[in-house]
Amino acid sequence: MSNTPDQPPPSLVKIPGRESDNRRSFFAITAAVVTGSIAVLTPIGVGIAAFLTPLFRKSKSPEVRIALLDQVPDDGMPRYFPVVADREDAWTRYPAQRVGAVYLVRKPGKEKPTAFTAKCPHAGCFIGYTPGSKVFQCPCHTSAFNLDGSRVNGDAEVAPRGMDTLPVSIRQAKTGDGNSIAEVWVEFIDFQTGHKEKIPTA
């Protein structure tokens, strides 16, 4: 659709009965740009606002009962426990889901175990532990951690920091016969991967 050379460009065409008025055409141009932009930008703006929703949602770290204290022998060996909590995924609420896993390690003579999240601080794979082994192993890029969570090869390890510890509290619960029993609760915080420091996602 090109213009033939003997036709003047459209902007120079004189429309009969209308005066060529600079102010008027300035107004028309501005109005056209503004109205056109509003028409186009409104849906884009609304779309982007909806798209950005996740940035305005804060996630809460659930406090989760992980185990009975009795289940964590004080032999300094890690024990694996799944973390079961309610999970919300956009519009669906899933009650009592396995949302992750922790390792509890209790040193001899200590009351409170240390809790490590099983999520690798490198890129988030699940760190594995074979009972009896001296190290935790990440299957993805072969990071290895000592039983105290520190990196086996220090800064030479691909993981930028040691395994993440989680806040632990011991709570007393009542059993059916009225006795009390100690439970291990953990605040299940999710940390950003790939940084030297522990930064909670949220």
Place this chain on the structure above:
Amino acid sequence: MMKLFRSVGDWLDDRAGVRKLIHESLYEPIPGGARWRYVWGSTLVMAFMTQLITGIFLWMAYSPSTQTAWESVFYIQYEMNGGWLLRGIHHFMAQAMVVLLAIHFLQVVWDGAYRAPRELNFILGLVLMLIVLGLALTGYLLPWDQKGYWATSVGTNLASQTPAVGPEVKKLAIGGSEYGHQTLTRFFALHAGVLPGALMAFLVLHIALFRRHGLHARKPDPAKDAMFWPDQVLKDSIAALAVLTVVLLLTIYFGGAELTAPADPANPYDAARPEWYFLFLFQFLKWFPGELEVWGAFIIPGLIMTVLFLMPWIGRTRTGHLINIAMLCVLLGGAAALTAQAIHEDYFAAWNSKEEILKAGDPVQEARYEASERFLNAKEEAHREAERVIELAESPMRIPPAGALSLMYDDPLLQGPKLFAQNCASCHNYVDPTKPVEEQPHAIVNAEPTAPNLFGVGSEAWALGILNAEKIVSKHYFGYPGSPFVDGDMVTYVMEAVGPDVDDEQRAKAKEAFAKIAETLEAEAALPTAPKTNQERQNRIAEGRELMTGGLADMLEGGMSCTDCHKFHDEGDLGLAPDLTGYMSREWLLAFVRNPAGERFYGDNNDRMPAFGPHDNPQLNQLDDKSLGLIVDWLRGDWVRVSEPVEKFDEAP
């Protein structure tokens, strides 16, 4: 007829100018004539069209949410007519596209076709390449299976390390702070909308510019100049068909694209790897420990991309051109070497013998072997899980509204071994002692058990083991280290009945009696795998009952039968030894694992077995009812069998 065609053609031409369009697109001069080396661009267009077409049909069956993504892909793969073929073509054509892109790119650089005035087109080509890689990346997650889920989660975690904006980028990409419905909707929108749209737009520009500048011929031979139609079109079509054939062969060879078990955020997948063409990146990252990661993940790839974009300017001179070619060779060679290294590391255990590695005593090699072993095991385990969940989904039960993951969570065959490994395997093993361990994929080996082997618990064979003089003192029953039962009444009793000191005639008699008792005990367990009863068997079971409740005493020198220690239905008392009523039945086992020190079971004689569910408040128990049930059902072989329906054991009257 011809007339009709012509008049329709005239009409179209009048309204839309089609003749000119067709003419323009087909009659492009090709300096030097049609060549095979010019086919790569066209095959890429064909590959993209294939993706578009198969993608649209896949779209008609796909449903992006965490409860429907895997399920709909399962439906495509296993239920729709030729769905596996459709998905397979889409899957393998995506890989073909990456290969074709590499060839096309290499050729353009080799021929110096990026030089003025084609720089802009070269840049458009690079953008197209990035879009194609983006399509590959977003498509990997959509089936929402373990493989895609874990590989993508590693990828997006890396994205979150982008300096300054990383965490926000990740949040926007996955639609929240966790992977879920919104991750799928977003990835799907990118994969099926945004990226293909952008690809089409850039492709139109790329082709338009290409037409504007014409083909870049290296050594034009004016004598052979020809038109695009039909010579080049024929060559292009043959090449396209060849690509399609390769893709079809791959699809048929592999039976379509793989679908692993549904994504399970709580179930680690140690074999998570990206698609093969990203494997070099994955391997590359291993070179950058700790905070150096940004170098491996962003800075170096960013620099390489920048250099690629600058190639037309670098290549203005002859030396520059040679530098470009050298650089590209180094890049491709490096990528190939890294890919080979990644594969070598993963399959190290498959290609080396453990003994030799251990003998060499090199800790680095040992660690390597272990890592590879874990990878291979995880892969095998993932296959087994996938097969099982697909079997369940295909069974008449189908997939429940909660999704396929709930099929997995509720299946004793899948969950039992895991729960057993977590809760029971520190004491018990689970191996068929009659077979080599390597032949038992489900064996859970505890080399030094401190409690009986639970393989086949409740079966006739298992009961016969307890009543066998050699077996009862083996590590599979009461002969484990530190067992208080080796010197206990049961072992003494068995020794007196069938031990080495007994004369042959007496032993044969006792054995015959024990065989009947074993059948009776199996009947108590009511295992779903037990053989069907017939009249003869029922008679033996009835005889076994009589033997247990007193008959044995008349036969054996010791003068005792089972009910002198055990309770069995109305005979005998509780408190000395476990109740044999309903021995190893589901109800019996559940109650036993809940509290083995109860009066009905071992009472004060309990040997270290913890009570897994003693409390009324389930919150306080080590194992919840569901997990307990899954372990017990798995031990009893009580799971849905699709291929061979289980004949329920009719209990003897």
